[in-house]
Amino acid sequence: MALIEINNLNFAYDEERPTLKNISLSIEAGKYVALIGHNGSGKSTLAKIIAGLFKKVEGDIKIFDLPLQKENLVKIRSQLGIVFQNPDNQFVASSVKEDIAFGLENRAIPHDEMDPIINEVAEEVGMEKFLDAAPENLSGGQKQRVAIAGTLAMKPRLLLLDEATSMLDPRGKKEILNLIRKMRKDNPELTIVSITHDVEEAALADEVIVLNDGEIVLHGTPEEVFAHRDILAQVRLDAPFFDSLVVALKAEGVAVPDDIKDIKALEDYLCR
Ligand SMILES: Nc1ncnc2c1ncn2[C@@H]1O[C@H](COP(=O)(O)OP(=O)(O)O)[C@@H](O)[C@H]1O
Ligand SMILES: [Mg+2]
Structure with missing residues (x-):
């Protein structure tokens, strides 16, 4: 069964300027999907x-096989969790234990x-020793990890x-990636x-979806x-590939000057 089934979704915050354009996608249960795209892509x-x-979403959308309509929203929301970017905005309580309890109380x-x-x-995310700790x-x-x-x-x-990992240092990122691996194995x-x-994270996923300017360009x-x-x-997502290419070239003993910042410049330099 497709857990998320979207056909011809259109959405705009402001009617003059569509934010998402004709999005169609299907995500099967149990998949790990990375959604990438430049800032502002939607x-x-x-x-x-x-x-x-959001209300006012155009299109044929089913989440958990339920049409995305007002009467299903409570049921849909109760079966999903969201974790955002800023670790400091995720806490509602003064200890780890109370924080996890908060949702259950609700x-x-x-x-x-x-x-x-x-x-x-707490054990699943490796925070069982921190239940009384202050955030x-x-x-x-x-x-x-506590937010998850x-x-x-x-x-x-x-x-x-x-x-969820973009404000974390390399060690924090690694912790979350390891946790994702573990959650997938356990569940x-x-x-x-x-x-x-x-x-690195996108490479671990089962599927990658690339959004650009409100449209899916690759899936x-x-x-x-x-x-x-x-x-x-074209969608300005080559920078990470450029970085890994430079690392690979340097490992091969090719000197790449620091002022070369993109693939085009690198090509020119190597073919000079
Ligand atoms: N609450 C909002 N009201 C109006 N415009 C918004 C709002 N949130 C996001 N946008 C606009 O919608 C577009 C997509 O934003 P967003 O979904 O946040 O992109 P991303 O997460 O890929 O950076 C951007 O042009 C952004 O300025
Ligand atoms: Mg965003």
Whole structure:
């Protein structure tokens, strides 16, 4: 079954200027999908639409096989979790434990049922030793892991990560990528859609979707998508590939001057 099924989605914040144009995509349950694209391409808007946060969405959209309509919004939202970019904006309580408990309280889960759930999800994200810790004493990666634990406590079928690693240092990023691997192993049914600028992360995904100016320009396996260097350059996503190319060239003993910043300049330099 397709967990997300979108046909001909159109959306505009302002009627003069469409934000998402004729989006069609299908995501199967259990997949890990990376959504990439330049700033302003509409990634966050698409995630928010999937999360049922906007009205006035045109198109045929089904999430969990439920048409995205007012009467289904509560049911749809209750089965998904979102984690955003800024680790410091994710906390609502003064300890890790209370923070994870917050969502459960909102769902009126009885108190004696909460502890086992909290312990289980804290362990899943490797934060079981920090249940009494204050959020301000945690690293960025730990904060994001707690935020993910808070959503896992709700037993979501879909986890939306909107640049969840982009404010983290390399170590924090690695923690989240390892956690994604672990969650997929422990819960093969969980579907993950992750908006990211990180090529390393996109390369781990089952599928990569490239958005540009509100349109899908590529959708396929990482290998298929990354083979389209021409299109990636057109949508200004070649920078990460350029970086990895420079690293590879340097490893081969080719000196690349620091003032060469893109593939075109690199080509000119190498063919000079
Ligand atoms: N709340 C909003 N009101 C009006 N325009 C918005 C709003 N949020 C985003 N936009 C515009 O919609 C476009 C897509 O934004 P967004 O979905 O945030 O892109 P991305 O996440 O890919 O950077 C941008 O042009 C942005 O300025
Ligand atoms: Mg965004």
